Amino acid sequence: MKQNSSSAPVIDFDTPALRMHRKIRSYKDKAAEVGVGVGGISVIVAILLIFLYLMYEVVPLFKSASVEPIAEYQVPKTTVAPDNAKTLYLAVEEQGEVAMRITNVGEVIFFNVADGQVVKREQLVLPQGVDLVSVASEGPGSAILALGLSNGTALIVRDRYRVTYPGDKRLITPSVEYPFGSEPMVISESGGLIEKLAVNNAEQNLLVSAVTNDKKAHLVQFAKEESLFGDEITLVRSEITLPVLDSKVHSILIAPDQRWMYLASQQGQVDVVDLRDPDNAKLNARLKVTEKNSAIADVKFQLGGISLLVGDMTGAVSQWFLVRDDQSEWALKKIRSFEHDSSPVVVMLPEHRRKGFLMIDAKGELDIFSTTAHRTMLTENILEIQPRIATISPRADVLLIERVDGVVQTFAVHNEHPEVSWSALWQKVWYESYEEPQYTWQSSASTNDFEPKFSLMPLAFGTLKAAFYAMIVATPLAIGGAIFTAYFMAPAMRRKIKPIIELMEALPTVILGFLAGLFLAPFVEHNLPGIFALLILLPIGMVAFGFAWAQMPDKVRHAVPDGWQAALMIPVVLLVSWFALGMSQPMEAMFFDSDMRSWLSNDLGIPFDQRNALVVGLAMGFAVIPTIFSITEDAIFAVPKHLSYGSLALGATPWQTLTRVVLPTASPGIFSAVMIGMGRAVGETMIVLMATGNTPIMDANIFEGMRTLAANIAVEVPESEVGSSHYRILFLAAFVLFTFTFVVNTAAEVIRQRLRKKYGAL
Known part of the structure; x- marks a missing residue:
């Protein structure tokens, strides 16, 4: 029997229920599409934000240093011979608020860095008729000073700053102390005037070296002996015979471990003296450290007393330290040079807590260098008149300069991250006391003079x-x-x-x-x-x-x-x-x-x-x-x-x-x-x-x-x-x-x- 095709069931796809079902499914599809899109974009945004945050933390590492003038005023006058007093030493305390000026008339003046107002005056305890002719610091980060006198003696002093907060306001009270007594120590028994001076205060011995006006070099060791019934320290004097010098000495430096002594001549050479045997001090090496037979302009220890920073009259600036040679003998070696023009170096200022230094030349140009990173942080002309003497605060944030015309200029220094450079991060670096350049990561140590080693190569490897x-x-x-x-x-x-x-x-x-x-x-x-x-x-x-x-x-x-x-x-x-x-x-x-x-x-x-x-x-x-x-x-x-x-x-x-x-x-x-x-x-x-x-x-x-x-x-x-x-x-x-x-x-x-x-x- 033939079935009537008209009786076949008809499916209606346009019922209200199916229309609602299709609409809901369409909404679900769109919601899923939007959700997936939002999720994907959110992931991209999150990754981008991570990238931007990392960049935000990293970019300051590569910013250059800057300086900002704070004040300018006449150098605070002394009460004795105010027109003829000469500044022998300048220093700034920890907070960068109070500075110290030591003059050749034996007066110590503490004054405000911001305006030059005198805070306190102290007259040094000097023998009658004896003049103060030279001042030497133990090194960056140390408050010990040696004062060379005209009768062949030296006086050891230390500046102190007591910080109190009366009325919730900071008050800095400076003073001068005599850690080994106020009696001068005999350096030259012949009584010659001390022209150059160096001091190093170790746990067991105090070493004082000097060159007198008769061109003789002296090195005196004061052994410390403590009393059995108190904290009183007695110094026992003994003189160490030094090798004969053949030229006029520009500077003397004694290493913190008292193993080495450096005598820098004005002709540009450095004599390295081995003090391992005090009874038989011997000349380890004599070598030229300046370029083009130039004279030395300034030579200083970098923080830690391992590296010598040398600046000469041609404007060349370099870093040197002792390295063992093929025969396992110590030799002074030039590690790196720093870019600078031909203007003569006037003064170099090692930082007190970092492996960096500031240099000012005869044109008044300030350069800030980091030695480990081998990086020039700043080159800027800040003076119109040649500087006479300068100092940097312990935090390296305040620079104090006395010009030859008697005007003091102060600057705020902003130099946050000098230890970082491309070479320090990814190339071999010749660190102090290392025998050759190496890749090293060592971010901290127990000493304040530690040289940070931030090579990322060992970590990436x-x-x-x-x-x-x-x-x-x-x-x-x-x-x-x-x-x-x-x-x-x-x-x-x-x-x-x-x-x-x-x-x-x-x-x-x-x-x-x-x-x-x-x-x-x-x-x-x-x-x-x-x-x-x-x-x-x-x-x-x-x-x-x-x-x-x-x-x-x-x-x-x-x-x-x-x-x-x-x-x-x-x-x-x-x-x-x-x-x-x-x-x-x-x-x-x-x-x-x-x-x-x-x-x-x-x-x-x-x-x-x-x-x-x-x-x-x-x-x-x-x-x-x-x-x-x-x-x-x-x-x-x-x-x-x-x-x-x-x-x-x-x-x-x-x-x-x-x-x-x-x-x-x-x-x-x-x-x-x-x-x-x-x-x-x-x-x-x-x-x-x-x-x-x-x-x-x-x-x-x-x-x-x-x-x-x-x-x-x-x-x-x-x-x-x-x-x-x-x-x-x-x-x-x-x-x-x-x-x-x-x-x-x-x-x-x-x-x-x-x-x-x-x-x-x-």
């Missing part, structure tokens, strides 16, 4: 080293496991194995680092032969078992369901591991005299640290494996089945299908997995922090430790002063890590897209 060894361990294991799991393993077994491996990623890295540092590191150290035997025997054992299994009769091989063969490897791995580690001690006793670590260090010259790159590779490789495995397995499993089935149908073996069809198709995902794993390894903090020696060294040795950028940030940020150079350099390290990750990820995405385009047509 350590980051790449840790990531390299971690990827060496993780990449082949993760990719190999992912290939077998996705392509050869039975679905039932895959559903168990994949979640277990991915669950490894949930382990906190601090736990992995803790276990690596406390358990794995000593275990590896005590079982080194077994560890290396395991790395060799395990692959051989697995391949041998696979080959043997392939030779088994079909009845035996078919007894194990297809795709479950991996379970047979578990006892093989356990057995080989047990055998290799069990043979560790016998092999060590047989081949390495029961101590492989000593054999490595002594016989091969390979340093060995317990917490080293091998431990990091094993621990961090374990942490990276789940990331690479999961993404790689998903990429391989997502390859369309018709591609592999078609390849097999055309006669290709499973291995040929895997290598020529599946892996090329999945290569974009595999490459992404490796890059993401590398990013995880580069940014890892806790494992490398706890499983390495955390030493910032540049050594590819697998038995040496390292320090990474991320670990360094985690360790030192809590200890750094907010806004300091150290603090901002740590942000610079974060910026470098951020940039490195961004560049690597960008390159990885470009390569991934090309791989997808190339193999997407399969």
